[in-house]
Amino acid sequence: MSIDTGTTSTGYEPIDFVLFGTLGDLARRKLLPSLYQLEKANLLNGGTTIVGVARQDMSEKDYAKEVKENIEKFTSEAICKDTWKRFSERLDYVQIDMKNPEDYKKLCEHVDVSRTMVCYFATPPSIYGDICQGMDAAKVIDPSVRVVLEKPIGHDLASSKVINEQVAEFFDEKQIYRIDHYLGKETVLNLIALRFANSIFATNWDHNCIDHVQISVAESVGIEGRWGYFDDAGQMRDMVQNHLLQILSLVAMEPPTTLDADSIRDEKLKVLKALRPINASNVAEKTVRGQYVSGFVRGEEVPGYLDEPDANEKSTTETFVAIKAEIDNWRWAGVPFYLRTGKRLPNKTSEVVIYFKRQPHNLFGDSFATLPQNKLVIRLQPDEGVEITVMNKVPGLTSSGSMDLQKSKLNLSFSEAFSEDRIADAYEKLLLEVMIGNQALFVRRDEIEQAWTWVDSIRAAWDASNEPPATYQAGTWGPVSSIALLAREERSWYESKVLRK
Numbered sequence: 001m002s003i004d005t006g007t008t009s010t011g012y013e014p015i016d017f018v019l020f021g022t023l024g025d026l027a028r029r030k031l032l033p034s035l036y037q038l039e040k041a042n043l044l045n046g047g048t049t050i051v052g053v054a055r056q057d058m059s060e061k062d063y064a065k066e067v068k069e070n071i072e073k074f075t076s077e078a079i080c081k082d083t084w085k086r087f088s089e090r091l092d093y094v095q096i097d098m099k100n101p102e103d104y105k106k107l108c109e110h111v112d113v114s115r116t117m118v119c120y121f122a123t124p125p126s127i128y129g130d131i132c133q134g135m136d137a138a139k140v141i142d143p144s145v146r147v148v149l150e151k152p153i154g155h156d157l158a159s160s161k162v163i164n165e166q167v168a169e170f171f172d173e174k175q176i177y178r179i180d181h182y183l184g185k186e187t188v189l190n191l192i193a194l195r196f197a198n199s200i201f202a203t204n205w206d207h208n209c210i211d212h213v214q215i216s217v218a219e220s221v222g223i224e225g226r227w228g229y230f231d232d233a234g235q236m237r238d239m240v241q242n243h244l245l246q247i248l249s250l251v252a253m254e255p256p257t258t259l260d261a262d263s264i265r266d267e268k269l270k271v272l273k274a275l276r277p278i279n280a281s282n283v284a285e286k287t288v289r290g291q292y293v294s295g296f297v298r299g300e301e302v303p304g305y306l307d308e309p310d311a312n313e314k315s316t317t318e319t320f321v322a323i324k325a326e327i328d329n330w331r332w333a334g335v336p337f338y339l340r341t342g343k344r345l346p347n348k349t350s351e352v353v354i355y356f357k358r359q360p361h362n363l364f365g366d367s368f369a370t371l372p373q374n375k376l377v378i379r380l381q382p383d384e385g386v387e388i389t390v391m392n393k394v395p396g397l398t399s400s401g402s403m404d405l406q407k408s409k410l411n412l413s414f415s416e417a418f419s420e421d422r423i424a425d426a427y428e429k430l431l432l433e434v435m436i437g438n439q440a441l442f443v444r445r446d447e448i449e450q451a452w453t454w455v456d457s458i459r460a461a462w463d464a465s466n467e468p469p470a471t472y473q474a475g476t477w478g479p480v481s482s483i484a485l486l487a488r489e490e491r492s493w494y495e496s497k498v499l500r501k
């Protein structure tokens with residue numbers, strides 16, 4: 001089916017956007033509201049259609065009603081009548097049991113194979129193979145089709161290879177867009193601009209100038225009713241294997257030759273390959289895993305992980321991970337990258353903090369016994385921005401002739417510096433990139449597999465150790481051993497501002 005609402009002309013050809021799993025949590029909460037926002041910003045091509053696929057029997061009218069309700073619920077603003085009118089005209093629905101190849105014939109009545117088709121698999125990865133086979137049986141696959149795969153791709157290296165192979169049987173790597181939604185966050189993308197558009201950073205970005213790097217992705221939420229999924233995954237698979245390693249790669253990669261997809265992905269892959277393996281011989285020294293017990297998060301009492309609904313009270317799944325990662329290459333020799341992520345921490349904050357080396361000699365002994373390190377704090381979320389701590393002379397006259405120093409901050413807050421009234425959600429950016437056909441912000445198969453290789457080795461060492469995770473109270477920054485991970489190297493975690501309710 002193709003329509004022309006005649007409203008928008010964008011830089012890409014009209015497409016048929018097929019959303020498998022359209023009634024699921026991700027589609028309802030993120031994908032459909034993001035498509036709606038693209039409509040509102042006039043970024044959906046006039047001829048583009050949105051075909052929802054799920055196994056429930058539902059009329060087009062009821063589907064549109066359901067979509068509208070979800071947009072109202074998950075978009076923090078009143079729905080705009082004109083935008084909704086244009087958006088609703090694009091919506092179409094088809095009932096398919098994705099495990100039944102016969103059912104996919106119905107799809108042919110809803111898409112126009114002469115146009116580009118984008119197929120978003122918002123379903124469990126275990127049925128990606130079934131969807132590919134069904135599409136093949138319905139003869140809707142050709143080289144112009146793009147498929148979007150949600151994370152996690154697998155549970156470990158072996159299972160990710162199986163899923164990647166199932167999809168590769170029908171689609172070339174150039175057609176596959178693997179989502180890591182952190183790559184769609186404005187501030188994560190800004191890492192590339194900050195590093196490569198500013199010579200002050202470009203020339204100071206290595207072991208000569210940088211002491212260490214901290215990457216923290218803290219969440220105040222717990223398991224949010226996803227115990228079954230989460231207990232199988234744990235924070236390592238849920239957050240480190242993908243989001244934290246992608247951020248680390250962008251911070252540590254060499255300048256890509258251009259901004260094209262493979263130039264960037266080649267450089268990220270080299271970083272992942274250079275990560276020093278962590279195994280049974282060094283896992284205790286380089287990693288900490290934790291599990292929260294009950295406590296208070298922003299003044300509210302919350303249950304422990306083992307007391308969450310549906311919990312198995314013997315679970316040893318980690319809800320917190322801290323790692324000292326090292327990159328064995330010329331640029332980063334001797335510079336640790338400390339990673340930290342957890343559920344039920346005091347706040348939702350994601351930050352990259354670059355600690356520069358101290359001055360070799362202190363001229364200002366009277367003010368400071370040791371001069372503090374300059375820090376570059378890149379706030380990924382919330383209060384997106386960049387902050388540099390510098391030392392300044394305190395203005396004023398002194399009779400002793402000494403110079404008093406004070407630590408000050410140069411703070412760039414995106415909300416104050418830029419006139420945008422809202423920062424686009426990561427999914428808006430990524431959906432638009434798929435429609436344009438740019439793979440730069442999507443993860444290549446070899447990156448995913450390399451990340452699994454590193455993570456699997458840590459997980460195997462944890463399993464072999466038989467040590468349970470250390471506990472931490474909900475609302476704190478993780479187990480004390482995480483503080484010790486840095487303290488024994490005379491360092492400490494950057495203290496994020498804790499937002500109060």
Ligand SMILES: NC(=O)C1=CN([C@@H]2O[C@H](COP(=O)(O)OP(=O)(O)OC[C@H]3O[C@@H](n4cnc5c(N)ncnc54)[C@H](OP(=O)(O)O)[C@@H]3O)[C@@H](O)[C@H]2O)C=CC1
Nearest residue numbers: 021023024025026055097098099122123124125150151152
């Ligand atoms: N939810 C989130 O915040 C995030 C999700 N993801 C990933 O996104 C994907 C989707 O997750 P989520 O939306 O949470 O999952 P849900 O279980 O909520 O949704 C999956 C959808 O797929 C449908 N489905 C499953 N099997 C079939 C089948 N045989 N035939 C037809 N439809 C089927 C389900 O239909 P039915 O309702 O009928 O069972 C449901 O609509 C997963 O890969 C997940 O890991 C990634 C990051 C975050």
Ligand SMILES: O=C1O[C@H](COP(=O)(O)O)[C@@H](O)[C@H](O)[C@H]1O
Nearest residue numbers: 151181219221238239243350381
């Ligand atoms: O992929 C995931 O990410 C979210 C955190 O994403 P954010 O954009 O809110 O920072 C996490 O809660 C979830 O467990 C994980 O699957």
